[in-house]
Amino acid sequence: MSSRMSTERGAAGGSAVLLVGIVVTAALNYGLGVALAWLLTPSAFGGVGMLLNLLLLATSVLAAGFPWSLARAVARRDHGPAEKEAADETFRAALAGNVGLGFVLAVVFGAIQLTTGAVLPGIGTVPTVLAAGTIVLLALGAVLLGALQGNRRFDAVGATRVLEIVVKVVVALGLVTLFGLGVSGVAIALFVSAAVSAAWAWWSLRGRRPGRGRIAGLRAFATAVPMAVATTGFGLMGTLDVLLLGTVGAGHGVTVATVGVYQAAAILARAPFFVGSALSDAVFPFIAGAPTLREAHAKLMTVLRWVPLALIPMQLVLLVTPASVLDLVLPAGYEDAAHLARVITIGTTGLIFADMLLKALFARGFAASVALRVPVSVAVQLAALLLLVPRLGAIGAAWAFAAGTWATVALLGVEYLRRFRPSVVRIGTVVRWLVPVAVLVGVLLLAERVPAPFDLLVAIGGLLVYGIGILRLGLLTDGEMAVLRSRLPGGRPAAPTAEATDPAPADLAPGAATVAAPGAERLAPDHAGRDHVVPSLVARTAAAGPVAEATAVGLEMPGAAGIVGEDVPPGGHHHSQGVSE
Numbered sequence: 001m002s003s004r005m006s007t008e009r010g011a012a013g014g015s016a017v018l019l020v021g022i023v024v025t026a027a028l029n030y031g032l033g034v035a036l037a038w039l040l041t042p043s044a045f046g047g048v049g050m051l052l053n054l055l056l057l058a059t060s061v062l063a064a065g066f067p068w069s070l071a072r073a074v075a076r077r078d079h080g081p082a083e084k085e086a087a088d089e090t091f092r093a094a095l096a097g098n099v100g101l102g103f104v105l106a107v108v109f110g111a112i113q114l115t116t117g118a119v120l121p122g123i124g125t126v127p128t129v130l131a132a133g134t135i136v137l138l139a140l141g142a143v144l145l146g147a148l149q150g151n152r153r154f155d156a157v158g159a160t161r162v163l164e165i166v167v168k169v170v171v172a173l174g175l176v177t178l179f180g181l182g183v184s185g186v187a188i189a190l191f192v193s194a195a196v197s198a199a200w201a202w203w204s205l206r207g208r209r210p211g212r213g214r215i216a217g218l219r220a221f222a223t224a225v226p227m228a229v230a231t232t233g234f235g236l237m238g239t240l241d242v243l244l245l246g247t248v249g250a251g252h253g254v255t256v257a258t259v260g261v262y263q264a265a266a267i268l269a270r271a272p273f274f275v276g277s278a279l280s281d282a283v284f285p286f287i288a289g290a291p292t293l294r295e296a297h298a299k300l301m302t303v304l305r306w307v308p309l310a311l312i313p314m315q316l317v318l319l320v321t322p323a324s325v326l327d328l329v330l331p332a333g334y335e336d337a338a339h340l341a342r343v344i345t346i347g348t349t350g351l352i353f354a355d356m357l358l359k360a361l362f363a364r365g366f367a368a369s370v371a372l373r374v375p376v377s378v379a380v381q382l383a384a385l386l387l388l389v390p391r392l393g394a395i396g397a398a399w400a401f402a403a404g405t406w407a408t409v410a411l412l413g414v415e416y417l418r419r420f421r422p423s424v425v426r427i428g429t430v431v432r433w434l435v436p437v438a439v440l441v442g443v444l445l446l447a448e449r450v451p452a453p454f455d456l457l458v459a460i461g462g463l464l465v466y467g468i469g470i471l472r473l474g475l476l477t478d479g480e481m482a483v484l485r486s487r488l489p490g491g492r493p494a495a496p497t498a499e500a501t502d503p504a505p506a507d508l509a510p511g512a513a514t515v516a517a518p519g520a521e522r523l524a525p526d527h528a529g530r531d532h533v534v535p536s537l538v539a540r541t542a543a544a545g546p547v548a549e550a551t552a553v554g555l556e557m558p559g560a561a562g563i564v565g566e567d568v569p570p571g572g573h574h575h576s577q578g579v580s581e
Contacts, residue, residue, distance in 0.1 A: 021158030022281060026274035028165045032172060033267040036186070038331050039176050042260035043122075047183040049263030050120045050246065051127060053239040054109075055134060055190060060235020062102055062139045065228035066094040067146025069221045074150025074208075087150075088210035094143050096215065102139025106132035121246045122256045127187035134187075137194035144201035147208065156204035164197035226371035227362060233374035234358060237404045238351065240381055241397040242266065248389040249397075262394045264330055265337035269318055269344035272311045276352035279303040280359045287363040297420045300360045307352055308433060309475065313440055313466050317459050318345045320444035324455040336394075343398035350405030357412040361419070369415050377408040429475070436469025 037045055070090055077087035110132040113119045120128070141160070148157045168189050175185030202209075246259045283303045290296035318325060322341040330337060354377075361370050381404025388396030416422075443462030447455045470476065476484070 021161050022274065022278040025161050025165045026271075026278070028162075028169055030267060030271055030274075032165075032169050033264075034329055035173060036176065037260075037264045037267075037334065039173075040182060040260075042257040042264075042333050043255070044182045044260070046246070046256040046258065046260030046263060047120070047123055047127075048186050049242055049259055049266075051123065051131060051183065051187060051190070052263075053242040054120060054131065055138065057235050057239045057243070058102075058105060058135045059138050059142070060239075061105070061228075061232045062098060062135075063142040063145075064231035064235075065224040066098040066101070066221060067142045068227050069224040070094040070143060070146040071150035073216075074147055075152070077150075086216070089214050089216040091143075091147060091210050092213065093216040093221070094146065095140075097221070098139045098143045099136065102136045105139075106135040109135065118247060119243075121250065123183060126184050130184075130187040130191045134191045134194045137191070137198050141194060141198040141201055144198060144205060147205055148201060151205070151208050153204060153208075156201070160197050160201045160204065163200050164193045167196045168193035226367040229371040230358065230362075230367060230374045233371075233378045234355070234408075236378050237354075237374075237381060237401075237408065238270075240378070240385060240404075241401040244382075244385050245389060245394060245397045248385055249393055252390045252393065254389065254393055258394050261334055261337050262340055262397060264334050265326075265340035265398075266344055268322075268325065268329065268337075269315075269341045270348050270351070272315055273348050273351050273355070276307060276311055277355055279306060280356045284359050284363050287360050293364065293420050296360070296364055297422050300356065304353075304356055307349075307356075309470060311352060312349065313437070313463060315345050315349060316437075316440060316444060317463070318342065320441060321448040321455060321459060324447055324452070324459050327452055328456060340394055340398050343395060343402060347398065347402035347405045350402060350409050354405055354408040354412060357409065357416050361412065361416060364419070366415070366419060369419075370412065373411040373415065374408060376411060377404050380404055380407040432473045433470070433475055435473065436466045439469060440466040 036048055040048065073083075073087045073090035076083045078084070109119060110128060113123065113128045114125065117123070120131075123131075141164075145157055145160060148154075148160070171192050172186050172189035175181045175188060179185065181188070242259065242263055245254060245262055246256060248254075249258070280303060283299055286299040287296045290299055318341050322338040322345075326334065326338050326341060358370055358374070361367070381400050384400035384403045385397060388400055390396075392399070440462045443465060444459055447458035447462065450458050471481075
């Protein structure tokens with residue numbers, strides 16, 4: 001175990017590890033939310049929801065600036081003595097700066113909450129003090145994770161994240177079920193899990209922690225400011241609706257129980273976002289390492305195409321017949337969550353696209369442009385919350401969330417088109433995709449009129465028909481089909497169809513930019529500009545599931561065409577002998 005936590009991986013292996021970790025933590029977080037909805041009253045669950053969203057926002061703020069700069073500095077530490085010294089100085093400065101920032105945020109939050117109760121209405125003294133302490137621990141953990149990422153100890157990063165959620169789930173469910181502690185029990189679990197994960201990350205950095213010495217100046221963190229602004233704004237976008245619903249709607253019939261129902265709907269409707277975020281995290285190093293913007297765009301398309309192919313069909317279930325899912329997952333008392341889930345689902349689709357655009361622009365060094373636009377979207381959402389919640393209640397918060405996310409898509413989409421200049425979408429492919437989508441919608445409309453539990457069976461049948469449709473209409477690539485066949489009983493493992501030693505054709509198929517045989521290695525720059533060996537992503541992602549493996553195939557073999565694609569022009573860049581240009 002000790003040696004495993006010290007393992008340093010390349011971009012592909014690291015992406016695969018992080019992808020699996022994100023999927024596991026998202027599933028456990030989702031399960032915890034559903035379990036708490038059953039164990040707590042809607043009012044208590046509303047308090048838990050506000051607490052969780054506050055800490056999620058704090059995490060977004062604390063993980064945006066110092067940790068990102070630290071990761072970049074640490075990634076260069078092996079380039080020479082000067083770089084090592086700079087990395088050590090940056091570590092000390094990031095540790096002091098981020099923990100100091102966390103302490104300030106904790107004190108401000110505690111002072112306001114204990115004196116006015118305005119931040120988390122209805123939350124008592126004990127959860128408030130524990131939440132303040134958790135913010136400081138999150139600040140410490142964020143810096144340590146940044147150092148682990150810079151050292152390419154991705155196994156340790158994944159283990160830290162999984163350990164945090166496992167401890168949180170066990171402690172929270174234990175205290176709530178055995179001792180009936182409610183919001184206080186969840187607050188204790190959040191504090192303990194943050195402490196355990198920070199301790200594990202500190203231990204995982206053994207051999208790489210610098211001793212006492214000089215501290216880097218503020219200029220070392222200047223490049224992190226745009227990313228910090230953009231990431232903080234993006235975090236606000238996903239939490240403002242829950243955090244402000246109770247405050248803005250307090251005099252307009254919105255209770256803590258209303259917030260609880262809204263939080264339950266949000267847990268279900270936002271679940272697909274974590275899948276999309278995992279895919280965009282996995283492709284980030286490849287976008288950053290692509291030699292041209294055109295090829296970077298092709299890399300993004302290998303994962304972006306899975307949004308319409310796989311995620312939107314699942315979201316259509318919540319959009320058309322949400323009660324089919326909610327009646328099965330949530331207890332009685334959450335009937336009003338169905339209509340909320342519809343609108344939040346619309347916003348979640350925008351959040352998925354916005355997240356992918358944001359990371360693609362980050363990867364190519366356009367963080368400053370993103371930082372100018374994301375705050376505008378947050379302002380749109382905030383204005384919509386102040387306007388709609390007093391008039392419409394919880395559904396107004398849902399529409400405000402949708403307005404904010406789609407405003408981000410519009411703003412970042414225009415910037416992406418300006419920077420990357422992609423080709424137009426293939427209309428014929430879109431029409432072929434719309435055919436099975438139309439059939440799915442028709443089946444879901446039928447499911448809405450069928451009594452439970454048969455409505456859910458009809459909805460599942462509709463998804464199966466959709467899946468058959470995209471297969472028969474040729475919407476999956478040969479590589480993706482090979483992955484699916486390998487998952488069938490008796491199927492052979494998927495493998496790229498070209499050898500790394502063969503020169504790639506000048507007119508690579510849409511979306512293709514690299515050719516690599518299984519297990520092949522190549523040199524590629526990571527987003528910090530550092531060259532390192534990248535193991536085959538196909539081999540690394542086999543354990544992450546068919547979608548992740550199919551994505552890996554799209555990244556490493558020709559023929560990755562789909563709903564949206566980009567042609568690599570004749571005579572454009574290609575990689576032969578497995579070495580990046």
